[in-house]
Amino acid sequence: MFAYILKRILYAIPILIGVNLITFMLFFMVNTPDDMARAQLGAKQVTPQMIEAWKADKGYDKALFLNKEAKGLEKVTDTLFVQESMKLFSFDFGYSDANRNIGAEIKERMGPSLAIALPTFMIALITNISLALLLVLFRGSALDTSMMIVAVMIMSVSGLFYIIAGQVLFSKMWHWVPISGYEPGWGGIKFIILPILIGVFAGIGSGVRWYRSIFLEQINQDYVRTARAKGLSELKVLFVHVLRNGMLPILTGVVVVIPTLFMGSLIMESFFGIPGLGSYTIDAINSQDFAIVKAMVFLGSVLYIIGLILTDISYTLFDPRVKL
Amino acid sequence: MKMIILKVFLFMMILEPLPADVWNNPHDSEKIATQTLFSAFSMPPKRLDPVVSYNANEWAIIGQIYEPPLQYNYLKRPYALEALTLKEMPALTYYDLEGRLVDENDAHIAFSEYRLRLREDVKYQDHPAFVKDANGTLFYGKLSEEALENIQTLDDFEKQATRHLTASDYAYAIKRMAVRQNHSPILDNMAEYIVGLKAFSQNITKIAEEKKRTKEVLDLRAYNIAGVKVLSDHTLSIRIKGKYPQFIYWLSMYFFSPIPWEADLFYQQKGMKGKNLTWNWSPVGTGAYYLVKNDPSREMVLKANPNFHDERYPSLNEEERNSSNIPRELLSDAGKKLPFIKEVIYTLEKESIPLWNKFLQGYYDASGISSEAFDQAVQISASGTMDLSSEMSQKGIVLKGSVQPSIFYMAFNMEDPVVGGYSESAKKLRQAISIAQNQEEYISIFMNERGIAAQGPIAPGIFGHLDGEKGTDKVVYEWKSGKRVRKSIEVAKRLLAEAGYPEGISMKTGKQLKLHYDATATGPDDRALMDWRRKQFAKLGIQLVIRSTDYNRFQDKVRKAKVQIFSWGWNADYPDPENFLFLLYGGNAVVNTNGAGINSSNYQNPEFDKLFDEIKIMSNSPQRQEKIQKMLTLVREDAPWVWGFHPKSLALTHLWFKNVFPNAMANNTLKYKRIDAKLRVEKQKEWNQPVLLPLVLFVLLLVLSGYFLHKLYLNRQKAVIKQER
Structure with a gap:
C-alpha cells in the first residue's frame, strides 16, 4: 500500500503543476499585472510610477512564463510562474495584496468553515442514509412514492431559496436564531444551527435518491434473503447487512468530499456571515487578489487529490478483496 | 391519541403568549445595555495605513483613530x-x-x-x-x-x-x-x-x-x-x-x-x-477611538481612547443654526465632552438581506437602504417627495437623506471623429443627445428617486453650485413658471438636423447614425438599463450599439481614448469647485497624460482652461463665482458630458441613535453620536419575542410521524415474513 500511496503522490506533482499553469494563464488573461495594480492601489489617479512600484514590490514585474532577458535556465526559472509555484509546493502561500499572511488566514478560517461543513456533512450523511433505508423498507408503498416526489421537488429548488426562506422563517418571523453571524466556541452554536439545518435539508433530495438506488440494488441479493431466513428483523437486515454491503459505492462519493470540507461553502458562508474559506476565495476573486486565488486553487487541488487517495485506501478497509 | 393531541394543543395555547427571552440576538446581550454601537461593513477594509488608505470603507475605520x-x-x-x-x-x-x-x-x-x-x-x-x-x-x-x-x-x-x-x-x-x-x-x-x-x-x-x-x-x-x-x-x-x-x-x-x-x-x-502586526492592520492614533480587534473576516472593534484629548460637542449660534438648517435636538449635547459611545462593534455583513433584517430587529442601530428593501422602507408621493413607509414610522425609525458631493455622468470622447470635436455641428449633436437623455426618468426608474438631475459638474453644497434659474443648464432645460423643465424632444431633433443628422440620418452618407456606448454592463440585471439607454438615442433616430466589457478592459479603453460614449463618476475629495472642474481641464486629459489624467472625456477648451487656472488659486468670492459661471456656460455649450445626476444618500436610524447628521465630507463623526441604551433594550425585547407555536407543532409532527411509521413498520415486517414464506 505504501508503494501505491507514494506513486499517487508522485502522480500528483504534474497534476498540481498543470492546475497551477491553468490558474496562472486564466488569471493573467483576465487581469494583467497593471490591472491588478490599479485595483489594489485604489487611487483615483494612478500614475505609471505607482503601477511600476506596486509591481516591483509584489514581484509582478517579472516575466510570466519566459524571461527573454535572462540567460540559460534562468529564462524559465526567473519567472513569476516558477517562483510562485515553487513557493506553493513548499506550502509557503506568502502575503495577500493587502499584506496579510495567507497561511495564517487559511488556518484561522478553516475552523469556521469546518464548524459548518463538518456537522452538515455528518448529519446529512446519517439523515440521508437513514431516510434512504427507510424508503427501501417501505419500497413500492405510497410513502415511498410520495417521498420520492418530495425528494425531486427539494432537488429542483435552488439552494439560495432555502437560505433566504430559512432566514425569513426561523429568524425574521419566529425569532428562534440569529439571522447571521459567527462566534467561535460553544457560544456560536446559535449561529450555526440554521446554516447546518439548511445545508442538510437542501441536500436531502439528491442524497436520499442516490442512497436509495444503491440500497435497492442490494435488497434482492441472496445474503439478504439468508439474513431474513435467519429470523432477523427487517430493520437489522437493512441497517446492518444492506448498509455494510452498500458501503463501497457510498465511500466513492463520500470520502473524496471529506478533505474538501475545509474549503467551505461559498454561498452559505456569504449569507450567514461565516468567516470561512469559501468567502475568502470569493472576496479574493472580487478584489483580483491573485496571491489568495492561486493559494486557494492549489490548496483545493491538494485536498481533492488527498480525497481520492483516501477513497482508494478506504476501499481496502471495507472490502478485503480490494488490494492496492 | 385524540386526548394527547388535545392536551398538547392546549399546552401550546398557554405557552404562546408567555414572554420569553430573546433568542435571536446576534450580539453580546450585556453590551446592548451600554454605550455600544452595533454597525456593519460589507467589504473588509484592505488597508488601515493612513498613508495608503483611500477608500470610504477604510476611512470609516481610520477616521475614528487618526x-x-x-x-x-x-x-x-x-x-x-x-x-x-x-x-x-x-x-x-x-x-x-x-x-x-x-x-x-x-x-x-x-x-x-x-x-x-x-x-x-x-x-x-x-x-x-x-x-x-x-x-x-x-x-x-x-x-x-x-x-x-x-x-x-x-x-x-x-x-x-x-x-x-x-x-x-x-x-x-x-x-x-x-x-x-x-x-x-x-x-x-x-x-x-x-x-x-x-x-x-x-x-x-x-x-x-x-x-x-x-x-x-x-x-x-x-x-x-x-x-x-x-x-x-x-x-x-x-x-x-x-x-x-x-x-x-x-x-x-x-x-x-x-x-x-x-x-x-x-x-x-x-x-x-x-x-499581521503592521500599519495596515494595527493603527496607532490620537483619535477618539482605538482598534482593539481587527478581524476583517468577521468583526472589528473600536473602543473609546482613554487618552483622548478634551474635545466638546460643537455648538452653533442661532444664525449658524438657521443657515445650516440644523434641527434643535442636534444641539442638545453642545459643549459636552466627546466621545459619547464607548465601544463600536463592526460586523461583516456581505449580503444585504441579513443586514436589513437585523436592522429591523433592532440589532443594528443604523442602516442604508438597499434596492431590495427600498419599497419596504420608503414611499414616494405623487409629487416625488420621499417619506418613510408606515411600517418604518411605527417602529420609530428615522430617515436621513443628503445629496452627495458626487456626480455620475455620460461622457463623450472629445477626440472621437463623430461625437467629439468643437465644431458647431459636433456641439449640436452632443446638445441634442443631452436633451434626449431623460435623467429625471432615469433617476425615477433606476435610482428610486435617490438623486437629482445635474446641471453641470459641480455638486450641490459646493461653492459654485447655484440653485434655481441661475443654476440651470439653459442648453438642456427651460425655466418655466419657476420650474426647471427639460426641453422637448422636438428641440433636440432640430439641433440634430442642424448638426447634419435629420431624423438621425447622416446627410453625408445617407445612413442612420450609429454610435457606440462602452459599458461594464455584462450581467442580466443591466439589460433594462441598456435598453433604456438605447431608447433615449432611438428617440432621435440614432442607433446605439452597446459594447459591454469587463471593468479592466473598460478602464483600459477609456485611458487610451478608444471609446466614443461612456458613463463615469466622481466623488469629491474636498468641498471646492476645483475638485470638480479639474475633471474638464485640458491639462488633465488622458490623451495628454499617457492615460493617467482625470479628464476622461478629453475636453480641451483654452478659454475654460484659462479660467480654471484663475479660479484654482482664488478664495471663495463673488469674483470667483462669476468666473465659475462663465466656465459652466462654456461646458454647457460644448456639452462634453451629459450631466447625469448627483446621488442622494439615504440612511435609516433607530430612535435610540442620537446626534446623527449626514456629513459627506467628515469621516470622524462617531465621536459625536450617542445611544439611548435603555430604549434599545426595551425595543429589542419587544420586537424579538420567539414564536413558539411552530416549534411545538414541529415536535408534534415528529412524534406523530414516529408513531405512524412504527405502526407501518410492524405491518411491513409481517408482510415480508409472509412473502418470504
Whole structure:
C-alpha cells in the first residue's frame, strides 16, 4: 500500500503543476499585472510610477512564463510562474495584496468553515442514509412514492431559496436564531444551527435518491434473503447487512468530499456571515487578489487529490478483496 | 391519541403568549445595555495605513483613530474646516522667489507656507511601541524571534505606554508618504506642490530599496524634506510651490495623520509582518477611538481612547443654526465632552438581506437602504417627495437623506471623429443627445428617486453650485413658471438636423447614425438599463450599439481614448469647485497624460482652461463665482458630458441613535453620536419575542410521524415474513 500511496503522490506533482499553469494563464488573461495594480492601489489617479512600484514590490514585474532577458535556465526559472509555484509546493502561500499572511488566514478560517461543513456533512450523511433505508423498507408503498416526489421537488429548488426562506422563517418571523453571524466556541452554536439545518435539508433530495438506488440494488441479493431466513428483523437486515454491503459505492462519493470540507461553502458562508474559506476565495476573486486565488486553487487541488487517495485506501478497509 | 393531541394543543395555547427571552440576538446581550454601537461593513477594509488608505470603507475605520491637523465642523453648512489637533487654523504666508514675504494677491508669489501650531494636550493611544526602559531606549525595540513566538496580537505585550503628539510626527508622516514602496496614492500629486518632496521621494525610495535588500530598518528621522520643517515640538511649517488654496483641505485628510517614529520602527521588526502586526492592520492614533480587534473576516472593534484629548460637542449660534438648517435636538449635547459611545462593534455583513433584517430587529442601530428593501422602507408621493413607509414610522425609525458631493455622468470622447470635436455641428449633436437623455426618468426608474438631475459638474453644497434659474443648464432645460423643465424632444431633433443628422440620418452618407456606448454592463440585471439607454438615442433616430466589457478592459479603453460614449463618476475629495472642474481641464486629459489624467472625456477648451487656472488659486468670492459661471456656460455649450445626476444618500436610524447628521465630507463623526441604551433594550425585547407555536407543532409532527411509521413498520415486517414464506 505504501508503494501505491507514494506513486499517487508522485502522480500528483504534474497534476498540481498543470492546475497551477491553468490558474496562472486564466488569471493573467483576465487581469494583467497593471490591472491588478490599479485595483489594489485604489487611487483615483494612478500614475505609471505607482503601477511600476506596486509591481516591483509584489514581484509582478517579472516575466510570466519566459524571461527573454535572462540567460540559460534562468529564462524559465526567473519567472513569476516558477517562483510562485515553487513557493506553493513548499506550502509557503506568502502575503495577500493587502499584506496579510495567507497561511495564517487559511488556518484561522478553516475552523469556521469546518464548524459548518463538518456537522452538515455528518448529519446529512446519517439523515440521508437513514431516510434512504427507510424508503427501501417501505419500497413500492405510497410513502415511498410520495417521498420520492418530495425528494425531486427539494432537488429542483435552488439552494439560495432555502437560505433566504430559512432566514425569513426561523429568524425574521419566529425569532428562534440569529439571522447571521459567527462566534467561535460553544457560544456560536446559535449561529450555526440554521446554516447546518439548511445545508442538510437542501441536500436531502439528491442524497436520499442516490442512497436509495444503491440500497435497492442490494435488497434482492441472496445474503439478504439468508439474513431474513435467519429470523432477523427487517430493520437489522437493512441497517446492518444492506448498509455494510452498500458501503463501497457510498465511500466513492463520500470520502473524496471529506478533505474538501475545509474549503467551505461559498454561498452559505456569504449569507450567514461565516468567516470561512469559501468567502475568502470569493472576496479574493472580487478584489483580483491573485496571491489568495492561486493559494486557494492549489490548496483545493491538494485536498481533492488527498480525497481520492483516501477513497482508494478506504476501499481496502471495507472490502478485503480490494488490494492496492 | 385524540386526548394527547388535545392536551398538547392546549399546552401550546398557554405557552404562546408567555414572554420569553430573546433568542435571536446576534450580539453580546450585556453590551446592548451600554454605550455600544452595533454597525456593519460589507467589504473588509484592505488597508488601515493612513498613508495608503483611500477608500470610504477604510476611512470609516481610520477616521475614528487618526487625527490629521484639521477636520470638518460636524454641523456647519456649507462645509467648514476647523482645527483638530491644532490650536488654531494654520497661519498662511506667501513668499516670492527671493524669499521675501509678499501679499496674498501679489503676482510674484512663488511659495506659500502653512504654519501649524499643535495643541499640547494630544496623546496617542496606549501601545507597546512607546514603552521605554530606564535608559530611555525602546523596550520592545529589538525583539528576537523567540520573544515574538508567543505574541499574536498587541494585547500579548505585557507593557503599553503613550506619549504626547509632536510636530515631528506630522513630518514623519509626510516622509512615509514619500517612500514609493509605501504606495501612497497622493504622492505624485503632493510632489507637485510640497517643496522638495519630489527629490526627497526619489532619494528615499532608493534608500528604502537598499535597506530592504540588507534587511535593515528605515528610520525616517534621519532624512528631511526641504519644504517640511519642524520648528519646535509643537510647530510645523509646510512650504508649497506657488499658491494652492486647496492644500488646506488635504490637511484634513488621513494621508496627513501623525505617525510616531517608535511605532514605525516597531512594525519594521522581523517577524511582525508574519503576525499581521503592521500599519495596515494595527493603527496607532490620537483619535477618539482605538482598534482593539481587527478581524476583517468577521468583526472589528473600536473602543473609546482613554487618552483622548478634551474635545466638546460643537455648538452653533442661532444664525449658524438657521443657515445650516440644523434641527434643535442636534444641539442638545453642545459643549459636552466627546466621545459619547464607548465601544463600536463592526460586523461583516456581505449580503444585504441579513443586514436589513437585523436592522429591523433592532440589532443594528443604523442602516442604508438597499434596492431590495427600498419599497419596504420608503414611499414616494405623487409629487416625488420621499417619506418613510408606515411600517418604518411605527417602529420609530428615522430617515436621513443628503445629496452627495458626487456626480455620475455620460461622457463623450472629445477626440472621437463623430461625437467629439468643437465644431458647431459636433456641439449640436452632443446638445441634442443631452436633451434626449431623460435623467429625471432615469433617476425615477433606476435610482428610486435617490438623486437629482445635474446641471453641470459641480455638486450641490459646493461653492459654485447655484440653485434655481441661475443654476440651470439653459442648453438642456427651460425655466418655466419657476420650474426647471427639460426641453422637448422636438428641440433636440432640430439641433440634430442642424448638426447634419435629420431624423438621425447622416446627410453625408445617407445612413442612420450609429454610435457606440462602452459599458461594464455584462450581467442580466443591466439589460433594462441598456435598453433604456438605447431608447433615449432611438428617440432621435440614432442607433446605439452597446459594447459591454469587463471593468479592466473598460478602464483600459477609456485611458487610451478608444471609446466614443461612456458613463463615469466622481466623488469629491474636498468641498471646492476645483475638485470638480479639474475633471474638464485640458491639462488633465488622458490623451495628454499617457492615460493617467482625470479628464476622461478629453475636453480641451483654452478659454475654460484659462479660467480654471484663475479660479484654482482664488478664495471663495463673488469674483470667483462669476468666473465659475462663465466656465459652466462654456461646458454647457460644448456639452462634453451629459450631466447625469448627483446621488442622494439615504440612511435609516433607530430612535435610540442620537446626534446623527449626514456629513459627506467628515469621516470622524462617531465621536459625536450617542445611544439611548435603555430604549434599545426595551425595543429589542419587544420586537424579538420567539414564536413558539411552530416549534411545538414541529415536535408534534415528529412524534406523530414516529408513531405512524412504527405502526407501518410492524405491518411491513409481517408482510415480508409472509412473502418470504
